[in-house]
Amino acid sequence: xxxxDLGLSEWTVQNCKKLGxxxxxxxxxxxxxxxxxxxxxxxxxxxxxGKTAAFALPILQRxxxxxxxxxxxxxxxxxxxxxxxxxxLADQFLALGSSLLPTSPHLVIxxxxxxxxxxxxxxxxxxxxxxxxxxxxxxxxxxxxxxxxDELNVIVQCLPENRQNLFFSETMTSNLKKMMYDRYRDNMxxxxxxxxxxxxxxxxIDQSPTVELCEMDSKPGSRTxxxxxxxxxxxxxxxxxxxxxxxxxxxxDLGLSEWxxxxxDKLGMQSPRPVQRxxxxxxxxxxxxxxxxxxxxGKTAAFALPILQRxxxxxxxxxxxxxxxxxxxxVQLAHQFWILGSSLRLILTVVVGGLDxxxxxxxxxxxxxLVIxxxxxxxxxxxxxxxxxxxxxxxxxxxxxxxxxxxxxxxxEELKVIFQCLPENRQNLFFSATMTSNLxxxCDCY
Numbered sequence: 471x472x473x474x475d476l477g478l479s480e481w482t483v484q485n486c487k488k489l490g491x492x493x494x495x496x497x498x499x500x501x502x503x504x505x506x507x508x509x510x511x512x513x514x515x516x517x518x519x520g521k522t523a524a525f526a527l528p529i530l531q532r533x534x535x536x537x538x539x540x541x542x543x544x545x546x547x548x549x550x551x552x553x554x555x556x557x558x559l560a561d562q563f564l565a566l567g568s569s570l571l572p573t574s575p576h577l578v579i580x581x582x583x584x585x586x587x588x589x590x591x592x593x594x595x596x597x598x599x600x601x602x603x604x605x606x607x608x609x610x611x612x613x614x615x616x617x618x619x620d621e622l623n624v625i626v627q628c629l630p631e632n633r634q635n636l637f638f639s640e641t642m643t644s645n646l647k648k649m650m651y652d653r654y655r656d657n658m659x660x661x662x663x664x665x666x667x668x669x670x671x672x673x674x675i676d677q678s679p680t681v682e683l684c685e686m687d688s689k690p691g692s693r694t695x696x697x698x699x700x701x702x703x704x705x706x707x708x709x710x711x712x713x714x715x716x717x718x719x720x721x722x723d724l725g726l727s728e729w730x731x732x733x734x735d736k737l738g739m740q741s742p743r744p745v746q747r748x749x750x751x752x753x754x755x756x757x758x759x760x761x762x763x764x765x766x767x768g769k770t771a772a773f774a775l776p777i778l779q780r781x782x783x784x785x786x787x788x789x790x791x792x793x794x795x796x797x798x799x800x801v802q803l804a805h806q807f808w809i810l811g812s813s814l815r816l817i818l819t820v821v822v823g824g825l826d827x828x829x830x831x832x833x834x835x836x837x838x839x840l841v842i843x844x845x846x847x848x849x850x851x852x853x854x855x856x857x858x859x860x861x862x863x864x865x866x867x868x869x870x871x872x873x874x875x876x877x878x879x880x881x882x883e884e885l886k887v888i889f890q891c892l893p894e895n896r897q898n899l900f901f902s903a904t905m906t907s908n909l910x911x912x913c914d915c916y
Contacts, residue, residue, distance in 0.1 A: 473527075476502040482531050485566055486523075489824070495520035500661040502528050505636060509659045512610070512637040512646070516765035517806065518799030518872065521638040522562050522608070529604050529636075530567040533576055545576040546604035547629070549585070549622070551612040554808045556581055558801045559608060565824065582613065582621035589624055596628040605629055610637040612737070614645035640766055721775075724750040729813055730779050737809060743768035750776050753899060760873070760900040760909070769901045770806050770871070777867050777899075778811040781839055785814075788834075790867035791892070792842045793885075795875040797822040800842045803871060807840060816840065823847045831855045845876065845884035852887055859891040868892055873900040877908035 473483045473494050486492075494502070497515040504511050505528035515521055529546050550556050556579045563577060578585075589595055605626075607613050613622065639646060721731045721742055734740075742750065745763040752759045753776035763769055781789045794800050804820045819833040821843035831851055834841065835858060841848075852858055868889075870876050876885070902909060 471499060473498075473502075477506045478502065478527060479531055479534070481534070482527055482566075486527070489565060491523070495523075497521055497661060498524045498527070501525070501659075504659040504661075505529070505634070506531070508634060510635040512639070512660045514639055514642050514661065514766075517640055517770060517802045518794070518796065519765070520798060522559060522798065523566065525604075525606050525608075525636045525638060526559075526563055526566050529577075529606075530563070532603065533567075543601050544578050544598050545602065546578070546606065547599060547602055547625075548577070548579045548606040548608060549582055549613060549625070550579065550608040551581065551618070552805070552809060553581060555609065555805045558805060562798075562801070582618045582625060586621040586624045589628060599628040600630060602629050602633055604634050604636060606636045606638070608638055610639040610646050611641045611643045612639075614643065614649065719747060721746075721750075725754045726750065726775060727779055727782070729782070730775060733810060733813055734775070739771070743771075745769050746772045746775070749773070753777070753897070754779070756897060758898045760902070762902055762905050765903050770803060771810065773867075773869050773871075773899045773901060774807055774810050777840075777869070778807070778814060778816075780866065781811075781816075782814055785839060786864070787837045787839075788841055788861050788865050789839050790841070790869065791862060791865050791888075792840070792869040792871060793845055793848070793876060793888070794842065794871040795844065795881070797824060797844055799872065800844055803842050807842070818842065821848050821851065827851060827854070831858060834858050834861060837861050845881045845888060849884040849887045852891060862891040863893060865892055865896055867899060868896050869899045869901070871901055873902040873909050873912075874904045874906045875902075877912060878906050 471494060473486050473491070474480070476494060476499065478486075497513050497519050501511050501513045501524040505525060511525075513521055513524055533545050548556075548559060550559060559579050563579070637646065637649075719742060721734045721739070722728070724742060724747065726734075745761050745767050749759050749761045749772040753773060759773075761769055761772055777790050792803060794803055800820050800822045804818055807818060808816065817836075817838040818840045819830070819838040819842070821830050821834065821841060823844065823846060827847075827850065830847070831854075834851065835855075900909065900912070
């Protein structure tokens with residue numbers, strides 16, 4: 471299947487090709503045609519799955535078809551919970567819509583707090599949303615569950631009732647599900663990645679998969695492999711009989727500090743998920759860890775939380791290097807690190823293709839605390855700028871996120887160049903949705 475098969479125009483398809491987007495991802499295959507049909511859509515899929523393009527591409531196509539009638543009016547409003555994510559969304563819209571040159575702000579990307587303040591302080595602003603065609607809630611689970619209700623009420627009052635609503639999220643929460651049923655049931659199309667295509671009236675979110683977790687022994691010279699250390703099941707109800715004592719476990723029980731636990735509480739993360747329960751304590755112990763779990767299981771927090779805690783204890787230089795196979799996933803990982811580490815003065819650099827290499831080289835030489843990179847771009851910068859390699863000499867953590875893809879999709883040469891710059895006593899954290907033969911061979915080396 472190609473992007474043209476989804477109903478996108480030729481110029482949109484050409485822009486996708488320029489960005490290296492050859493084949494639509496799963497959430498894009500299901501949601502883009504429905505958005506173009508004029509349906510309200512909710513898309514649930516993991517971080518790094520391509521959700522942004524699933525709503526940005528059809529919005530940009532509709533804007534290109536009739537931008538002039540809107541004059542100074544806003545064609546689409548995108549709400550997102552944090553400033554960092556708003557900036558990243560703007561970058562992605564600019565990249566995907568590079569052939570559009572509107573003379574007025576047809577697209578507004580905002581955090582609810584700031585837009586509410588502007589609307590209340592400047593009554594004339596409300597009129598520019600009178601004919602808005604699209605309302606997007608990106609990270610809708612967070613927007614609806616982290617205290618933005620007052621802001622959303624003010625904003626929605628300025629929007630027309632006949633707008634098209636697009637809600638995209640990593641998880642299906644009770645507040646998001648309630649909004650779907652109460653307000654938008656009649657025209658709503660729902661896609662949930664873990665179980666495939668579902669219409670709203672048949673939507674049943676199943677949260678009881680089997681989780682396999684594997685762990686490497688960190689003793690020098692040891693190749694002990696335990697597979698799996700546990701098989702866990704979890705339920706979405708508080709009275710689940712087989713949940714055992716795990717339903718009462720908190721993030722503080724995992725060894726996380728009080729400030730880290732408070733940060734989790736603010737984000738609505740009350741109880742750790744299985745991959746987090748098993749991996750976070752081992753990371754804090756200094757062990758090499760591999761976590762194998764399904765998409766959307768909470769793997770990012772399983773390595774981000776302990777890394778941020780250790781960084782808070784001993785901040786210096788490039789503390790952790792996170793490698794991931796795609797630019798979009800790198801941006802999303804950066805967003806999650808920003809949110810989880812909001813109480814730290816975190817200096818973070820994203821190193822991916824499509825951005826100025828000279829600027830990225832300068833950012834690396836400045837020794838940020840955390841580097842999130844795609845292997846291709848980091849290899850190029852290391853080879854073109856010999857002064858960059860020494861900044862990784864004392865790096866404490868190496869993370870391979872989506873490790874199965876990194877090891878199975880031809881990144882071996884890039885990884886060899888990168889690994890040569892890292893200290894041997896680093897802590898290795900490999901997280902993946904599947905266990906592949908290449909990943910197991912890598913694990914055997916440690």
